[in-house]
Amino acid sequence: MIEPLDVSSLPALPAPMWFIQFFKVLGFILHMIPMNLWLAGMILAVFFSRWQGSPRRWAVRLGRQMPIIVAFGINFGIVPLLFIQVAYPWAFYPATILTAWFWLAIIALLIIAYYGVYAFAFGLNDEERPLPAWRLLAGWISAGVFIVIAILFSNGLSLMAAPERWKFIWFSNQVAGAATGTGHNFGDASLWHRWPMVFGMALMTTAVWSLVDAVFFDKRGTLEYRRWLAKFSLLIGIVGAVVYASAGTGYVFGTWPKSVFSYMWSDWRLPLTLFTGASPGLVVATLLWIRYRGVSQGPVLLASLAQVIVLSTNAVSRQLVQNIELTPLVSLNQLATKPDWGPMALFLVSFAIGVGIIAWMLQQVVRAERSQVEQ
Amino acid sequence: MHYPWWYVPVLTSPMLIAVIAVLHVLVAHYAVGGGLFFAVETSFAYRTGNREYLDYLRRHAPFFILLTVVFGAITGVGIWWTIGLASPLATEVLIRTFVFGWATEWVFFVIELTAAFIFYYYWGRLAPRTHQIVAWIYAAAAWISLVLITGITAFMLSPGRWLESPSFWTGFFNPQFLPQVISRTGGAILLTSLYVYLHSSLLLPVGEVRSLIVRRSTRPAFVGAILITIGGIGWLLFLPESARLALEAAAVLTVLTTLIFALTVAVFVLLYFGPYRNPGWMTPGFAASLLLFGIAAFSTGEFIREAVRKPYVVYGVVLGNQVLEEEVPELRRNGFLQSGRWTRAYVIEHYPQVVGEEREEKKIMPEKLLALPESDRRHLGQVIFMHHCNDCHAAESGYSAVGPILFSRPRPMLVDMIRHLHETHYFMPPWSGTPEEAELLADYLLTLAPERPRGIYPSLEKLENQP
Numbered sequence: 001m002i003e004p005l006d007v008s009s010l011p012a013l014p015a016p017m018w019f020i021q022f023f024k025v026l027g028f029i030l031h032m033i034p035m036n037l038w039l040a041g042m043i044l045a046v047f048f049s050r051w052q053g054s055p056r057r058w059a060v061r062l063g064r065q066m067p068i069i070v071a072f073g074i075n076f077g078i079v080p081l082l083f084i085q086v087a088y089p090w091a092f093y094p095a096t097i098l099t100a101w102f103w104l105a106i107i108a109l110l111i112i113a114y115y116g117v118y119a120f121a122f123g124l125n126d127e128e129r130p131l132p133a134w135r136l137l138a139g140w141i142s143a144g145v146f147i148v149i150a151i152l153f154s155n156g157l158s159l160m161a162a163p164e165r166w167k168f169i170w171f172s173n174q175v176a177g178a179a180t181g182t183g184h185n186f187g188d189a190s191l192w193h194r195w196p197m198v199f200g201m202a203l204m205t206t207a208v209w210s211l212v213d214a215v216f217f218d219k220r221g222t223l224e225y226r227r228w229l230a231k232f233s234l235l236i237g238i239v240g241a242v243v244y245a246s247a248g249t250g251y252v253f254g255t256w257p258k259s260v261f262s263y264m265w266s267d268w269r270l271p272l273t274l275f276t277g278a279s280p281g282l283v284v285a286t287l288l289w290i291r292y293r294g295v296s297q298g299p300v301l302l303a304s305l306a307q308v309i310v311l312s313t314n315a316v317s318r319q320l321v322q323n324i325e326l327t328p329l330v331s332l333n334q335l336a337t338k339p340d341w342g343p344m345a346l347f348l349v350s351f352a353i354g355v356g357i358i359a360w361m362l363q364q365v366v367r368a369e370r371s372q373v374e375q
Numbered sequence: 376m377h378y379p380w381w382y383v384p385v386l387t388s389p390m391l392i393a394v395i396a397v398l399h400v401l402v403a404h405y406a407v408g409g410g411l412f413f414a415v416e417t418s419f420a421y422r423t424g425n426r427e428y429l430d431y432l433r434r435h436a437p438f439f440i441l442l443t444v445v446f447g448a449i450t451g452v453g454i455w456w457t458i459g460l461a462s463p464l465a466t467e468v469l470i471r472t473f474v475f476g477w478a479t480e481w482v483f484f485v486i487e488l489t490a491a492f493i494f495y496y497y498w499g500r501l502a503p504r505t506h507q508i509v510a511w512i513y514a515a516a517a518w519i520s521l522v523l524i525t526g527i528t529a530f531m532l533s534p535g536r537w538l539e540s541p542s543f544w545t546g547f548f549n550p551q552f553l554p555q556v557i558s559r560t561g562g563a564i565l566l567t568s569l570y571v572y573l574h575s576s577l578l579l580p581v582g583e584v585r586s587l588i589v590r591r592s593t594r595p596a597f598v599g600a601i602l603i604t605i606g607g608i609g610w611l612l613f614l615p616e617s618a619r620l621a622l623e624a625a626a627v628l629t630v631l632t633t634l635i636f637a638l639t640v641a642v643f644v645l646l647y648f649g650p651y652r653n654p655g656w657m658t659p660g661f662a663a664s665l666l667l668f669g670i671a672a673f674s675t676g677e678f679i680r681e682a683v684r685k686p687y688v689v690y691g692v693v694l695g696n697q698v699l700e701e702e703v704p705e706l707r708r709n710g711f712l713q714s715g716r717w718t719r720a721y722v723i724e725h726y727p728q729v730v731g732e733e734r735e736e737k738k739i740m741p742e743k744l745l746a747l748p749e750s751d752r753r754h755l756g757q758v759i760f761m762h763h764c765n766d767c768h769a770a771e772s773g774y775s776a777v778g779p780i781l782f783s784r785p786r787p788m789l790v791d792m793i794r795h796l797h798e799t800h801y802f803m804p805p806w807s808g809t810p811e812e813a814e815l816l817a818d819y820l821l822t823l824a825p826e827r828p829r830g831i832y833p834s835l836e837k838l839e840n841q842p
Contacts (some may be wrong), residue, residue, distance in 0.1 A: 023478075072488065075448070104460065108458055118441060176382075178762065181383070241792035347475040350482045351479075354486050366491055
């Protein structure tokens with residue numbers, strides 16, 4: 001099913017492609033931060049929740065934050081999905097319909113995982129009391145389900161960018177030409193490289209977030225805790241970078257088709273590709289610095305910036321690869337555009353007002369925190 | 376026609392939308408009404424210095440968060456997920472038309488979420504005035520979300536001037552916009568009172584605080600009920616003509632409309648004699664009954680709202696079977712199988728003998744379809760059924776199954792009915808294929824139809840059996 005689409009038959013885009021892709025990438029980066037934290041952080045938080053001392057303290061803090069992290073992660077995920085459906089519905093809908101039951105299962109699994117997160121987090125309210133077994137079990141279930149969700153997500157979206165696989169999956173899972181929705185893309189090698197890449201990034205994000213939490217939110221952290229945290233962050237950061245680098249190497253050299261490879265390995269894309277692969281080194285370097293210089297605001301801010309760069313370069317590179325992968329169906333730069341300026345302005349103005357309102361509310365939170373510390 | 380069709384046995388895939396949507400609205404309206412409830416009631420409790428009432432509100436907050444932020448938010452995403460799977464063409468049209476409406480709604484959703492968490496987690500740590508402002512921010516953001524989504528969903532029932540001059544604004548401010556915003560706002564307020572009754576009756580002992588909560592939640596409940604009535608009348612007045620006719624013509628809709636009227640009256644009566652006149656009656660059982668009546672009325676209302684759109688998913692634009700209304704003449708000319716990207720690929724792969732050669736390569740030839748063996752004709756009939764009919768009909772058994780509907784209809788009558796689908800049943804989409812394809816569909820449908828039960832017309836049967 002790789003018959004190219006007739007561009008003239010496709011309706012005009014309501015915004016320039018660069019605008020759609022900008023918000024898609026921005027939304028994806030915003031989504032990646034909390035998503036990374038629940039993907040890797042939840043397993044680690046559950047694992048360390050029954051330990052003593054600093055590991056327990058770390059698990060309690062991250063576990064308690066997890067309900068908010070999950071809420072914002074889901075919320076931020078809406079943006080890239082919305083703009084994906086604007087930019088290439090002709091690829092997104094077929095891929096998700098062919099794998100419909102797996103795709104729909106994400107919703108049911110997410111409800112289970114999210115309630116599990118609350119069950120786990122509410123059990124951490126009393127720092128002295130050990131976590132009851134059923135709450136621990138709920139935590140493990142959530143952590144496991146989040147991993148399954150990540151695989152199912154990659155299953156649908158990797159198929160979206162692989163139209164050459166549609167026909168086989170469709171014909172293997174159909175009744176009189178109608179898709180049964182039981183197809184999957186688990187046979188696609190790129191899926192099994194991209195998923196560990198994301199998990200590697202998730203470990204690095206968790207490492208950096210733990211330091212951000214210690215410096216900016218944890219007012220009662222002892223020096224001993226911070227020392228442990230610097231070591232721990234470095235350890236999971238290195239593990240994350242190694243997983244990312246190994247999986248990424250396999251992804252680029254083992255799964256990229258020739259067309260993608262020659263595109264990403266030429267002109268201005270070459271330094272971007274190389275930098276995308278090497279960027280975790282920045283995070284590891286800052287984590288090493290923190291390990292030997294101590295946990296303080298400046299270096300932690302630098303580590304955060306480095307991790308945002310890792311996530312951003314990944315999102316941008318992924319976008320470029322996706323555009324090329326979809327070329328057999330449609331050349332994206334040929335799509336007609338008929339911008340809807342009025343509603344676009346409504347969105348941008350609402351966005352600015354929204355940012356202002358949220359900033360004001362966060363300011364109140366900071367004030368409340370400060371006054372509590374002073375008291 | 377542009378997308379593959381998702382076959383869900385027995386239920387049909389669009390019914391999954393209905394299931395998830397009903398579950399979602401029951402919580403989503405509480406998320407909006409609950410915002411107003413917290414804003415008004417925390418302001419009242421702070422103003423009057425009622426610590427006990429504040430304590431109750433604080434205990435209500437986690438219940439509210441667990442239900443709305445988890446179940447409500449995820450099922451909301453779930454609706455979006457399901458419409459993309461079961462109704463991709465309509466979803467594409469909606470998203471292209473209203474992408475910035477959705478994006479704006481997302482902004483308010485982020486505000487809502489931030490405010491909800493700060494309101495809950497910083498209870499007792501924020502100054503009372505700031506705490507109240509955060510509650511009002513939540514309430515406003517949640518209500519604006521409702522308004523934005525309602526503009527889009529109301530468009531599906533009645534696009535109004537958009538059909539002549541398509542733009543975001545003509546589509547958004549459609550004839551159904553205001554009536555539905557009024558009724559949904561009312562629904563949010565009423566449903567919240569019903570949730571509060573149940574929650575407070577389960578958590579609090581009989582006493583002053585419980586009576587206060589019941590009393591204070593009853594007036595909003597009446598206001599909600601009045602808004603639902605006003606919005607409902609507006610909804611009825613501004614319905615497209617065919618939708619209004621469907622309410623009278625379809626027996627199930629007539630029954631459900633009567634049912635919703637009866638349920639609304641029941642909720643009204645229970646509210647008046649219960650919490651309004653006798654707050655002491657508010658036991659968990661009474662509160663649960665009220666909530667169940669409310670949920671039943673709401674679910675029925677949602678079902679009717681969806682059903683009257685037939686034969687459209689987006690009125691005047693996308694037909695129930697994922698065909699653009701404007702495409703129908705072309706489909707009749709070129710063939711249903713030929714015009715669909717996925718049906719064409721399927722036929723070319725499995726039946727190369729019906730595909731034209733040389734200059735007409737990759738063109739399915741209608742006359743060749745009828746030359747196929749019986750079993751192949753039936754199979755292609757099934758392909759047409761899946762893509763033309765399965766949106767609303769299961770096959771042999773299940774949701775609105777065609778087998779029992781068409782039982783024992785003679786073949787010529789069946790073919791004629793298919794070719795004049797929208798003329799015989801105006802809430803059915805028009806036939807969108809060639810006459811040859813109608814024959815194939817009839818071949819398949821005949822395999823589904825059970826025999827006519829014997830003995831229902833004994834005198835006629837006797838007459839027919841006479842030599």
